[in-house]
Amino acid sequence: MTTPQEELLPGTRRALLHRIAVAQADGRAPSLVAAVVRDGRAVWHGARTSVDGHAPDENVQYRIGSITKTFTAVLVLRLRDEGALDLEDVLEKHLPGTGAGELTIAQLLAHTGGLAAETPGPWWERTPGSLRPELADVLGEGTALHPAGRRHHYSNPGYAVLGALVERLRGAAWEDALRREVLEPLGLDRTSVRPQAPAAGGWAVHPWADAMQPEPTEEYGPMAPAGQLWSTTGDLARFAAFLMRGDARVLSAETLREMGTPATPAEVADLTEGATYGLGMQIQHRDGRVLVGHSGSVPGFLANLTVAVADDVAAVVLANCTSGPLLGQVGADLVRLVAEAEPRVPEPWRPLREVDRSVLELAGPWYWGTSPSVLRVTADGLVSLGPLSGGGRRSRFRPNGDGTWTGLEGYFAGELLRPVRRPDGTVDHLDLGSFVFTRQPYEEGTAVPGGVDPEGWRGIG
Template sequence: MTSSPFEALLPSTERALLHRVAVAQSEGRSPSLVGAVVRDGKMVWSGSRSCVDGHDPDGDTQYRIGSLTKVFTAVLVMRLRDEGLLDLNDPLEKHLSGTGVGEVTIAQLLGHSAGLAAEAPAPWWERTPGTVRPELADVLGEEPLRHAVGRRFHYSNPGYTLLGSLVEAMRGVSWEEALRSEILEPLGLARTSAQPVAPHAGGWAVHPWADVMLPEPSEDLGLMAPAGQLWSTAEDLCRFAGFLAQGDDRVLCAASVEEMRTPAVAPGAGDREGGYGLGVQLLRWDDRMLIGHTGSLPGFVACLWVSVEDGVAAVTLANATSGPQMAALAGELVQIVAEAEPRFPEPWRPLPEAEVDQELLELTGPWYWGTYVFGLRLGPDRGVTLEPLRGPGRRATFRALPDGGWVGLNGYYLGENLRAVRRPDGSVSHLDLGSFVFTREPYEQGDAVPGGVDEAGWRGL
C-alpha cells in the first residue's frame, strides 16, 4: 500500500500561519499585511489582516515590492548570457559604453561587488520622480565608486540601473517591455506590473510614536525602475518562487537559476549570514538556506524566501514604510510549514539497468587519500558521490562526463575532474581527483602514491 501527502496544509498549520501574520500586522502596526506559502511549486495557503474590518486584502491585491524587482532584472541579464550575447565576466563597457564605470563586470554588478555607491545622488530617489534623473550620469553622480572594484560586497541600487540599461541596449526595447515578454507573460504573472493596477494597496507611513498615518507618494522611478519599480501580488510572487526553486525552460533553465542561487560574494562585515548570489539574497535561517529577496519603498515592505531543500517558499507584503519585519516573518512562515509538515522523501528505487555496469560497480566502496578513508557511491545518471567514512572531510557529488570521468558539482571539488587511472592490464590503479591520489589501501607498497612509500612498510613502536 502507498500513500501520498495532501496538497492542502493541516488546519493546525494554517492556524499557526494566520496567527503569525496577525501578530506581525498588529505588532508591526501595518494598515494591511498579506502572507502566502508555496509547497512544491504550488500556493497552498494565504492569509491577511487589515485595519479596516471586512476589507482584508487577498492574494490578488497588488503591493509595491521594491528591491524584489532586482531578481527580475537579474533574470533578464542571465537570459542574455544563456543566449550567448554576453559573458558575465565581460566589462560593462563592451556592451554599454559611456557610463564612466565601464571597467566593472556584469557579474560584479549582479552580485553588488562593483564598488558602486549604494544610492543615487540627492534628492532621495525613492520619493522623487525619475524625471529628476534623466541620464545615467544623474544616477551615478560625479563619484560613482565607493570601493575598489571587485573587492567587497556593497549593495548598490545604481548598479541595477546600469543592468536595466544594459538589457535595453541589447534588446532594443524598454526594460519594462523586455520584462513583460520574457518573464511575466511566460510565467503567467499577469498581476505584476510597473504601475499599480486595481485592486492595489495604498502606501502609508505610520507615525512611530502615535497611531496615526500619512500617505506616501508613489513615484515612477524612471531609469531606477530596474532596481525597485514593480508592483505584484502574493499569488504572482508564489508562482515566481516556484520558478526560483526549479527554473522554467521558457524563461531560464534550472542550471542557470541554480547558478543565481550560488554565492557570488561573501557577506560584508555586519551582514546577516548568507551572502549574495547573482541578483538573489541568501540567508541562513534556523539551519536552512533561504534564497530570494527583500524589498521596500516608501509605503511598502515585502519579502520572498525559498527553501529549495524543503520545497517551501513564503511571500509577505505590507503597506507600511516601516514596522513589520518582513524578512523575519517570511522566514518564520517557511519554518512553520517545514517543521510542522516535513517534506516526504522520494521512495527508494534501484538505478535503471542502463546506468549500471560492472566497471562502475568495481569502483564503489572504500578509497584512501593518505590515511583518510572515503567511500565512493554510485548515483543517478552514472554520477558518483565521494564522502568521508569517518571524521571530517570533503564530501562532493560528481556528474559523469561524456568522454569518461566526472566533474565535481559542489563543495571544495566544484569544477574539479575525477577519473579512474587504469594499469596496462585494464585494472584500476587509483582515482585521480584534481591531482589528489586515492588508493584502495592506505600507503600500499607498489601503489601510485606521490612521494613513494617507505620500503620498511608499516611498523609498531
C-alpha cells in the same frame, strides 16, 4: 486562485495565521498579506485587516521594491545563457560611455562593483524619475566608493545600469523585455510597472502614535529596474515556484542555483547575521536552513520573498507601510512552521536503471593517505565521494562521457576525477586534482606521490 488550503493541516494553518496576525499587530501595518508555496504551488494564503474596505486577497497589488532586482537579474542571466554576454565581460563592451565601464556584469549583479548605494541628489524613491532622466544622472560623478570586487556594497544604481544593459542588448524597453520574457511565460499577469486595481495604497505610520499619512507613489525612470514593480502574493508565489524549479521558457534550474550561490565577499557584520548575496538573490542561514530570495522596501511598502530550496517551501509577505513588521523574519518563520510541522516526504529510493560495470567497479572505500573515503554510485547518474564518517571534503561528480567526472560542489567543484587503470584494465587509483586515492592506505605498488616506504607498516620496537 490558490490551491485549496486543506492541503495543509489545520494546526499548520492556524500557526501561519497566528504568525502574520502578530506581525501585523505588533508592526502596526495597515494591512499584511502572505502566501506559502510547497511542491511548486501556493497552498496557503493569509491576510490581516483591509484594503479599500475589503480583506486583501492574492490578487491585490503591493509595491515590491527591491524584489524587482531579482526580476532584472533573471533578464541578465537569460542574455548570458543565450550567449549574448559573459558575466566576466566589462560593462563597456556592451554599454559604453557610462563612466562605470570597467566593472564586470557579475560585479554589478552581486553588488561588488564599489558603486554608491544611492543616486546623487534628492531621495530617488520619493521624487519623480524625471529628475534623473539619463543614466548619467543615476550614477553621477566619481562612481567608485570601493575597489571593484573587494567588498559587497549594495548599490541601487548598479541595477539601473543592468536595466540599461538589457535595453541595449534587447533593443527594447526594460519593461517590455520583462513582460515578454518573464511575466507572460510564467503567467504573472498581476505584476506590472504601474499599479493596476485592486492595489493597496502606501502609508507611513507615526512612530509614537497610531496615526498614518499617505506616501507618494513615484515613477522611478531609469531606476525602475532597481525597485519599480508592483505584484501580488499570488504572482510572487508563482515566481517563487519558478525560482525553486526553473522553467525552460525562462531560465533553467541550474542557472537559478547559480543565482542563489554566494558571489560576494561577506562583510563581518553579514557573517554575524549569516547573510550574503548571489547574482540578484539574497542568501541567509536561519534556523539551520539556507534561505534565498529578496526583500523589498520603498516608501509605503515592505516586501519579502523567502525560498528554502531543500525543504521545497517558500513564503511571500507584503505590507503597505514604510516601516514596522520585520518581513524577513516573518518569511523565515512561515517557512519554518511548514517545514517542521509537515516535513517534506522524500522521493522513494529507486535502483539504477542500468548498471555500468566500469562505474560500479569504482564504488566502495578509497583512502586519501590514511583517511578513509567512500565512492557511491547513485541512481541519478552521478557519483559522490566523501569521508566515510564525520566532516570533510565531499562532492558529487557528473560524468563527462570519457570515463572522467567533474566535481559539482565544495572544494572539488570543477575538479577532474579520473580513474587511472593498469595495463590489464583494472583500476589502480583515483586521481582527483592530483590527490591520489588508493584501495588501501598508502597501497604498495600504486602511484602515491613521494612513494611508499618499502618496509611498509610497522610497530614501534
